[in-house]
Amino acid sequence: MNQRVAIVGVAQTRYQSSRDDARVFELTFEVVERLLDETGLSIWKDINAVVSSGDDYVDGKGISNDQITEVVGAQYRAEHKVAADGAFAVRYALLQVLSGHHDAVMVTAHCKESMIDQNLINNLAFDPLYQRYLGFDLVSAAALQAQRYMHKYGITPEQCAKVVVKSLKNAKNNPYAQVAQDITIEEVLRSPLLADPIRTLDCKPVSDGACALILASEQKAKRITDKPVWIKGIGSCYDAFYLGDRDLADCDSLVVAAQRAYKMAGINNPRNEIDVAEISGEFSYQELLWYEGLGLCGRGEGGKLIDQGVTKMGGELPVNPSGGLLSGCPHHVAGVARVAEVALQMRGEAGARQVPGAKTGLAHGITGPCGQLQCVIILGS
Amino acid sequence: MKREETEAFVLAQPYSAPYEHATGPVGTRFFTELRDNQKILGMKCSGCNIVYMPPRSTCPRCFAKLEEWVELGDEGTLLTYTVVRYHEPTHPTDAPFAYGIIKLDGADTGIGHLLGEVDLKNISIGMRVKAVFKEEREGNLLDIKYFKPI
Numbered sequence: 001m002n003q004r005v006a007i008v009g010v011a012q013t014r015y016q017s018s019r020d021d022a023r024v025f026e027l028t029f030e031v032v033e034r035l036l037d038e039t040g041l042s043i044w045k046d047i048n049a050v051v052s053s054g055d056d057y058v059d060g061k062g063i064s065n066d067q068i069t070e071v072v073g074a075q076y077r078a079e080h081k082v083a084a085d086g087a088f089a090v091r092y093a094l095l096q097v098l099s100g101h102h103d104a105v106m107v108t109a110h111c112k113e114s115m116i117d118q119n120l121i122n123n124l125a126f127d128p129l130y131q132r133y134l135g136f137d138l139v140s141a142a143a144l145q146a147q148r149y150m151h152k153y154g155i156t157p158e159q160c161a162k163v164v165v166k167s168l169k170n171a172k173n174n175p176y177a178q179v180a181q182d183i184t185i186e187e188v189l190r191s192p193l194l195a196d197p198i199r200t201l202d203c204k205p206v207s208d209g210a211c212a213l214i215l216a217s218e219q220k221a222k223r224i225t226d227k228p229v230w231i232k233g234i235g236s237c238y239d240a241f242y243l244g245d246r247d248l249a250d251c252d253s254l255v256v257a258a259q260r261a262y263k264m265a266g267i268n269n270p271r272n273e274i275d276v277a278e279i280s281g282e283f284s285y286q287e288l289l290w291y292e293g294l295g296l297c298g299r300g301e302g303g304k305l306i307d308q309g310v311t312k313m314g315g316e317l318p319v320n321p322s323g324g325l326l327s328g329c330p331h332h333v334a335g336v337a338r339v340a341e342v343a344l345q346m347r348g349e350a351g352a353r354q355v356p357g358a359k360t361g362l363a364h365g366i367t368g369p370c371g372q373l374q375c376v377i378i379l380g381s
Numbered sequence: 382m383k384r385e386e387t388e389a390f391v392l393a394q395p396y397s398a399p400y401e402h403a404t405g406p407v408g409t410r411f412f413t414e415l416r417d418n419q420k421i422l423g424m425k426c427s428g429c430n431i432v433y434m435p436p437r438s439t440c441p442r443c444f445a446k447l448e449e450w451v452e453l454g455d456e457g458t459l460l461t462y463t464v465v466r467y468h469e470p471t472h473p474t475d476a477p478f479a480y481g482i483i484k485l486d487g488a489d490t491g492i493g494h495l496l497g498e499v500d501l502k503n504i505s506i507g508m509r510v511k512a513v514f515k516e517e518r519e520g521n522l523l524d525i526k527y528f529k530p531i
């Protein structure tokens with residue numbers, strides 16, 4: 001990138017199974033208010049534009065600007081909506097700053113998954129002509145991917161369960177986490193089957209919350225904070241829409257997205273050069289598969305990587321010190337929260353979940369069944 | 382005010398939206414053949430030498446407009462599967478039931494569908510399956526009731 005763009009502040013709600021005390025707009029305002037307080041920025045004088053991420057179907061509305069404009073300071077100004085994971089909202093905010101027309105852009109993401117059965121909403125992700133009325137949703141689609149992945153590469157249920165154990169243990173250090181506990185592999189493997197081989201504890205829980213952050217130009221960033229977190233690289237890529245067009249055991253779109261981000265950031269060996277990663281695994285097997293797509297290990301070696309303890313706290317490359325999505329984080333918010341968590345790591349402000357001395361970090365977001373759309377963002381202190 | 386001092390109000394608001402999706406020229410030919418002749422048609426991209434199932438009008442790999450129909454077999458190979466054990470109103474049948482992605486003979490891509498007449502404990506990737514057609518067909522993918530092991 002010709003110009004440098006930094007993250008100058010982040011704010012998250014605590015993630016909870018239900019926030020029936022507040023509307024999604026009120027959740028958004030919670031984080032926006034805190035973000036402005038912490039950065040000392042004025043919504044009117046400093047913030048030039050807003051990109052928000054959410055889903056109208058989940059929100060139960062038919063018009064995207066319904067009340068969100070009010071809580072992000074967009075009335076009589078501009079707000080742009082991303083109906084995909086919030087990592088893409090970060091991408092569009094970055095482009096707005098790079099355009100040179102804006103020097104501070106706010107990103108918000110909101111979602112109350114508790115409002116409606118997510119399987120009903122996610123069934124709409126499937127083609128109405130050929131697949132939707134067969135009843136697919138993200139859980140059954142993920143089960144088809146998990147089965148194929150585990151079959152092709154000999155990944156075991158125990159290796160997937162280790163992801164759950166690691167995530168919920170890490171989450172004990174994260175004050176924003178919804179689920180945090182010491183749990184055993186056996187307990188994960190004893191939890192009820194939802195769709196073979198996926199069990200209830202293999203899935204991210206239903207979650208409500210919001211997250212916001214501010215991106216600024218280099219000049220503006222240096223005036224706001226002495227700890228700017230630079231966006232070093234970004235890459236995204238779509239895989240085929242139809243599940244049957246892909247070999248679900250491989251995540252080719254993530255390979256491409258990661259390579260684009262690494263090239264922009266000048267990273268040649270991600271496993272050596274990245275100090276911490278926050279990735280979006282909605283299901284336990286996905287974390288192992290995404291390790292492979294991100295090039296942290298070879299194809300089919302995701303299980304081996306977790307067996308070796310490479311990605312645990314204190315390992316060579318800790319993945320999801322926050323506990324990740326398995327410890328609770330709603331869709332849309334997930335990608336922005338991954339960026340926020342890595343930004344905290346780069347600032348040395350991640351508290352008990354801090355990876356000591358982390359200088360380069362990776363954040364990752366996904367949208368669609370079986371990680372169809374992938375986004376990788378490299379941050380640096 | 383502290384949260385425990387007030388009761389949270391929640392407004393239940395059901396919503397139903399019956400859409401009408403045009404099936405377009407490709408979908409119309411596919412569903413007509415399926416309904417009237419129990420034939421399953423794929424679409425070939427000669428440039429990529431790939432037969433797509435479900436059929437489509439544009440090749441996602443080379444961007445060519447596709448018009449070369451190919452009749453596929455009613456038998457195929459199971460690429461992956463799952464046994465669904467939870468209940469949703471979107472499901473076409475009661476749980477437990479099995480989904481599979483099936484690569485029909487003559488096609489290069491798979492289609493998601495139901496598996497039937499099958500021992501749920503005894504499904505395996507690579508298994509050969511055959512389409513079972515409904516007696517009364519309506520012109521949608523459920524004109525194939527399910528795929529059964531052969």
Ligand SMILES: [Zn+2]
Binds near residue numbers: 441
């Ligand atoms: Zn082609």
